[in-house]
Amino acid sequence: MKNNKDHCSEQLPKLGIQPYLELMKTTAKHESKGASARLGLLMLWFSDNYLDAVDLALSPFGITESKLDLLLLLKLHENREGITPSSLADRLGIRRASVTALLEWLEKRDLIAREQSKLDRRMVYVKITAEGLELLDKTLPTFWSACSTVMSDLDQEETMFLDKILVKLNAGIEKKLGMGR
Amino acid sequence: MKNNKDHCSEQLPKLGIQPYLELMKTTAKHESKGASARLGLLMLWFSDNYLDAVDLALSPFGITESKLDLLLLLKLHENREGITPSSLADRLGIRRASVTALLEWLEKRDLIAREQSKLDRRMVYVKITAEGLELLDKTLPTFWSACSTVMSDLDQEETMFLDKILVKLNAGIEKKLGMGR
DNA sequence: AATTTTAGTTAGACAATCTAATTATATGTC
DNA sequence: GACATATAATTAGATTGTCTAACTAAAATT
Known part of the structure; x- marks a missing residue:
C-alpha cells in the first residue's frame, strides 16, 4: 500500500497518457493494436x-486483502469438511508454502484453526473460527x-x-x- | 507475482461470484449499491x-513493473534537467526512502545515474543511462x-x-x- | 550565529510471495 | 514385507516493494 504524505515541491508535471502513447508508437511491435x-x-x-x-x-x-481473501474462502466453504492448505493454495493461485505463512499469521490471532486429518495424517484441515467470522462481520x-x-x-x-x-x-x-x- | 505449478488435487470448487454476492446481501451497509x-x-x-x-x-x-515505471518516467522526462528522487517519489506516489531503494537497484545495474546538484548540494539529479534506454527498447x-x-x-x-x-x-x-x- | 527546514539516505521492519530442502506419511512394486 | 516413490505440509532462506523513524548534510530563516 502506498501512502505518500511527504510534502515535497511537485517538480515533475503530470504527463497524462499522451506521451506514453507517443512512445508506444515507436516501440510497439504491431501498430494495429494501438487502441x-x-x-x-x-x-x-x-x-x-x-x-x-x-x-x-x-x-x-489490521488485515490485508490477501488474508481477507483467504478468510472469505473459508467462510464460503464453511459447510464443507476437510479444507486443506493445498486446496487453498490451488484456489488462491499461490504456493503451498505461501499459504502456510498466511495460515500461521491467521492462526496466531485465532482467526482460523488447523487440525490434523485422522484419515491421512499428512493432511491438515483448516477452519475459520468464531473470531474469524466476527472479524469478517466487522x-x-x-x-x-x-x-x-x-x-x-x-x-x-x-x-x-x-x-x-x-x-x-x-x-x-x-x-x-x-x-x- | 503468482505462479502456481504445484500439481495438487483440486479439492475446492470454483465458486464464481454468486456466493460472494449472497454474502454481501447480509453484510453490506446499504443494499442499494449492490450493482x-x-x-x-x-x-x-x-x-x-x-x-x-x-x-x-x-x-x-529481469525487471519489475515498479522499476519499469520509474525508467519510463525518466525516459519521458529525458529532456528535463534536474529530476530529483523527491520529485520521482511524488509522481510515483511512494516515499522518498522507497525511491532510494529502487534507484539503488537501478544504479547498481547502470540503468540510471545519480549526480549531486551543484546549485543545492542536498539534491541529487537522476538520469536514465544509455543502458537504461536500451533496456526500455528491449x-x-x-x-x-x-x-x-x-x-x-x-x-x-x-x-x-x-x-x-x-x-x-x-x-x-x-x-x-x-x-x- | 542559532534554529529550523529540506533532501537524501540509512536502518530496521513487515507483507507477500518464491524455491529448495526437510519431515512425515501413504502408496505402489517386487 | 521391504524398498522406492509420491504427496502434504512445513521450514529455511531469499527477493521485492513498501513503510516509519532516525540521521546527515546543506540551505533558509530568524
Whole structure:
C-alpha cells in the first residue's frame, strides 16, 4: 500500500497518457493494436490505484486483502469438511508454502484453526473460527463499500456495460493464467 | 507475482461470484449499491489477475513493473534537467526512502545515474543511462503487448466504451488517493 | 550565529510471495 | 514385507516493494 504524505515541491508535471502513447508508437511491435494497448495502460494504472484504495480501506482493521481473501474462502466453504492448505493454495493461485505463512499469521490471532486429518495424517484441515467470522462481520461492510465507492461514479448504463466487459475479460485472463475463483 | 505449478488435487470448487454476492446481501451497509459492489468485486479480481499477467510478461527481462515505471518516467522526462528522487517519489506516489531503494537497484545495474546538484548540494539529479534506454527498447514491445493482449478480446464498441469509463474512473480514484501520472 | 527546514539516505521492519530442502506419511512394486 | 516413490505440509532462506523513524548534510530563516 502506498501512502505518500511527504510534502515535497511537485517538480515533475503530470504527463497524462499522451506521451506514453507517443512512445508506444515507436516501440510497439504491431501498430494495429494501438487502441488495445492504450486501454491496457489505462487499466494498468487503474488496477494499481484500485488495489491501493481497497488496501487503504482495510488497513484500520489490521488485515490485508490477501488474508481477507483467504478468510472469505473459508467462510464460503464453511459447510464443507476437510479444507486443506493445498486446496487453498490451488484456489488462491499461490504456493503451498505461501499459504502456510498466511495460515500461521491467521492462526496466531485465532482467526482460523488447523487440525490434523485422522484419515491421512499428512493432511491438515483448516477452519475459520468464531473470531474469524466476527472479524469478517466487522470488516466486510467496509470492504464492500470500498469496492463500490469507486464504481459509483458510473451511471446505470455504464455499470451494466462494464459488468459485461469485466466478466468477459476475467474469463479470458483466468484462462491465460490458468486459475480463478 | 503468482505462479502456481504445484500439481495438487483440486479439492475446492470454483465458486464464481454468486456466493460472494449472497454474502454481501447480509453484510453490506446499504443494499442499494449492490450493482456497484458487484462491479467492484469483479474489478478487484480482474485487477489482481491483470497485474499478475503483466508482471509475468516482464519477468524474462529481469525487471519489475515498479522499476519499469520509474525508467519510463525518466525516459519521458529525458529532456528535463534536474529530476530529483523527491520529485520521482511524488509522481510515483511512494516515499522518498522507497525511491532510494529502487534507484539503488537501478544504479547498481547502470540503468540510471545519480549526480549531486551543484546549485543545492542536498539534491541529487537522476538520469536514465544509455543502458537504461536500451533496456526500455528491449522491454517495451513486450510490455505494450502484455497490456493489449488481455484487452484484445473486446470488440471495437467495447474498447471505446471501456476507454471512456476508465478515464472517468481513473480521474475519480486519483482524486481520492491524491495523486496520478 | 542559532534554529529550523529540506533532501537524501540509512536502518530496521513487515507483507507477500518464491524455491529448495526437510519431515512425515501413504502408496505402489517386487 | 521391504524398498522406492509420491504427496502434504512445513521450514529455511531469499527477493521485492513498501513503510516509519532516525540521521546527515546543506540551505533558509530568524
